[in-house]
Amino acid sequence: MRGFSFFERASRAFKQYPSLSKVLVLVSVSGAGLVAYSDSSSPHVTQAASEGDRKKKKVVVLGTGWAGTSFLKNIDASQYDVQVVSPRNYFAFTPLLPSVTCGTVEARSIVEPIRNIIKKKNGEIRFLEAECFKIDPTSKKVHCRSTQETDFEGKEEFIVDYDYLVVAMGARSNTFNTPGVVENCHFLKEIEDAQNIRRSVIDCFERANLPCLSDEERKKNLHFVVVGGGPTGVEFAAELNDFIEEDLGRLYPNVKDMVQITLLEAGDHILSMFDKRITSFAEEKFQRDGINVKLGSMVVKVTDKDISTKERSNGQISSVPYGMVVWSTGIGTRPVVSEFMQQVGQGNRRVLATDEWMRVLGCNNIYALGDCATINQRKVTEDIAAIFSKADKDNSGTLTVKELKEVVNDICERYPQVELYLKNKGMKNIVDLLKAGGGNGADELDIEKFKTILSQVDTQMKILPATAQVASQEGEYLANCFNRMEECEKNPEGPLRMRGSGRHKFHPFRYKHLGQFAPLGGEQAAAQLPGDWVSIGHSTQWLWYSVYASKQVSWRTRMLVVTDWTRRFIFGRDSSRI
């Protein structure tokens, strides 16, 4: 009966062996050359322990964002009984969210069902579409609630036990308690946000096109305000400008000239986390594009009609009417995480503090990663006595170069700020530092001198940014630790314990920065690559296309995103209000 068996077979083969031929070639016309990408992220296969009578430990993962999904992709499900709880049954490729706001890519092109991701694993991972509203570290339980509105007759809440808990719930938008923001502004964190913004932009144009409005009212409706000059806000402003210039302008010719985009930034510059060359290029480009960039301008209130700002320079407060505001000023804590932080004695913090192995400080068997957590790097100055006594093997009260050389790798691994400090000072290793600090010819150090030498080291400590790249690497790292738990229990591979005996079980997490992009509209982008390389222009945009296509989580989304870009090149963006 089924005469299309060829197709069926072919499609099934493709679905079952998605890694068959993972090579994507993007030919760049603008001169970026040929970028070939080969995806080799096959799951880390670990020998499954013979099950028999031994019961698997329960791992519960909260969240399906970058951190959670990266953990799930890498965990060996044959070793653990893994459950995921998240209100979103999909993973979203958030760096493309600003593109979704204007239809450059479609929302569905950047999401992948989490069940699709986990079913490829070496064992069963269960997914529950629910929101965790309470973590109980004492009895090792999480309390969850279905996000659906149907009447469950009291069965919408349930409890999940865990042996290990992985908290990867991300963050929410930070309003800094500015009045009126929640009620009147759009955020840009979730897929729904991007879809709402897209509809809202079209709404503004349709409203401005109705008869009976004065020109002033039309201008009000076409005043788009973006709050926050970070990468997301800047990219959204650029996308919106492109959308209007390339597409909406032709469809709404009567009101095109009334459009105004304003970008409000409280600091001195937009894209302040980037190199100065990128910042000034972006500011100049926006000026040429007619985007009104207001620096040093802090939003103090938003009503349903006006947005009020305070100039940092002179304290003057002014209000302007708007059609739409997008609020993108950084991240805040989710209520459930705040409550959990209270419980574990971290109540005065903004995000969960963990050690370098992602373990939440103050509790057992709970790990936190991604935007809801930050790694509290241990300070050298706090451990200086322990380090000294560990290094001073002969208990002579002084350190020789030989003694120091023996522990130098462990010190550098445990305290990465030491390495950074050396690099900044142009030194090769800690022995150079010792020589420099110890004075001429001295090859022995007492504890006072040791303290002096290392006293400046902690200034190099860096807090990792709340980016997809960090979260993704953290998830992969933690899954690999879980996969090698038994092995490393026997043969610890980490650095020496300075305050205790023996070695740490695992190497501490190390973030590897691969660079960051800032698309600026008009087929131009800026990129800050490792080693402070800076690249700006059209070819960088093509690099951006290649990298973002290659980083997609599945071949389905990769095809969709590339199709969306192609479609946009040929036909422009769609302005239907759906």
Add this chain to the structure above:
Amino acid sequence: MRGFSFFERASRAFKQYPSLSKVLVLVSVSGAGLVAYSDSSSPHVTQAASEGDRKKKKVVVLGTGWAGTSFLKNIDASQYDVQVVSPRNYFAFTPLLPSVTCGTVEARSIVEPIRNIIKKKNGEIRFLEAECFKIDPTSKKVHCRSTQETDFEGKEEFIVDYDYLVVAMGARSNTFNTPGVVENCHFLKEIEDAQNIRRSVIDCFERANLPCLSDEERKKNLHFVVVGGGPTGVEFAAELNDFIEEDLGRLYPNVKDMVQITLLEAGDHILSMFDKRITSFAEEKFQRDGINVKLGSMVVKVTDKDISTKERSNGQISSVPYGMVVWSTGIGTRPVVSEFMQQVGQGNRRVLATDEWMRVLGCNNIYALGDCATINQRKVTEDIAAIFSKADKDNSGTLTVKELKEVVNDICERYPQVELYLKNKGMKNIVDLLKAGGGNGADELDIEKFKTILSQVDTQMKILPATAQVASQEGEYLANCFNRMEECEKNPEGPLRMRGSGRHKFHPFRYKHLGQFAPLGGEQAAAQLPGDWVSIGHSTQWLWYSVYASKQVSWRTRMLVVTDWTRRFIFGRDSSRI
């Protein structure tokens, strides 16, 4: 600066000359062969009248569905001042709505901004995103209201003047006043409906996957009920079955066996408007697929948990719990159309009655087409005396064959039922009928004999179905009449006026049935083609693909729909709940 000028130029060329190379070739593997399609629907270019001082007549079109859009695509905007009012700023290719419910195609792939369609016209057409809530035929005004929720300070309502009004507002779903339907059921008429159904299906599966539910509760959540065995209901049931079999089953293996699809039809058969061969094929296929088809089952009540049906055979009422109900039982009247019908003395009707030239009976300069209207074909029996006296040129009181031959074409054009009657009786023309009725050898007829002969003719009158095909042809027909208004004023081209003198200005509308499809799932479809040809099976599904791809309103949607189908073949449907 802009190094990608090749791409820009290429894409601009494509956008500006969309008819450059309108040939789409779909290669069918299953044996349907090669179907090539060439789109030749270039706008009907009419010589624009020299404007000078003459003021253009105002044409207001209500609605952007099949009828309205087809009118807009064909109207010569240089002759008229055309305005469109519709709450939807896009045209939707509704025959693919059932595919959208399960993600076989994306919602955005089947919509095209109406501004994109009208900007290609030979002049300016204005679009207003608003809902018409009152038609005032006396003062030739329509009252409109913006559909947006923003506070307009009283400016959300406005009035539009017209000289000619084209009512193409479509219909809404008909609940037959069954209690609980509006509150608890999904409809399938708009894009939003399809999107809601898609989310709701995933919701049912996620709910059934939560812990703490009994198997009975899981089964309840996975009971999908479709009310109405028409083409839409049947196609949706088939799509849903495919979605579950091919995609959801693999992602939700634990609950797969608890799924049940029930199709309720009040009549004796599903797809009753199709040939019997198609009906029985569909019923048998659904039985094999495990879809529970309940014939003769009328829904009497829907609560938030149960749906109650009454068996037509024995009057027994029974209730079953459900997870989701889709209601698809035919069309009802929109409130604004009902009110308008009251005003023009059509209060006891279901849809607006028009004459064969789409003019609404009982008012001037108002036209209605599409699902909100129906053509009241004039009866021969009502006009029989007038026809007789028109034909009897010599006023002899009898008709000769010669006299009849002179008016036969006009009669057949004015009363298409005559032609249908002849065809059914196997006669070549009206003279045969006359001979058959007049008895042997008689070549003259008096009025009584004429009445007897034609008395059965009106039984052949057909009401046109409420389909996209009819609406689209009506829109094109009416636009062509408008375009040739002046020309035909001088040289009327229609049939003789039987009751008046002279000729009708235009030929009356004639519907040309091009066939109808019923996709049945599992890559099989049924088609009823003109001349009662019936085609069922896999090759018909490929024919369906070709026809639906070729009928898309723009090259953008065509590319998107074909990409969606390809994506579905390779990767399956997406089950992310967005």
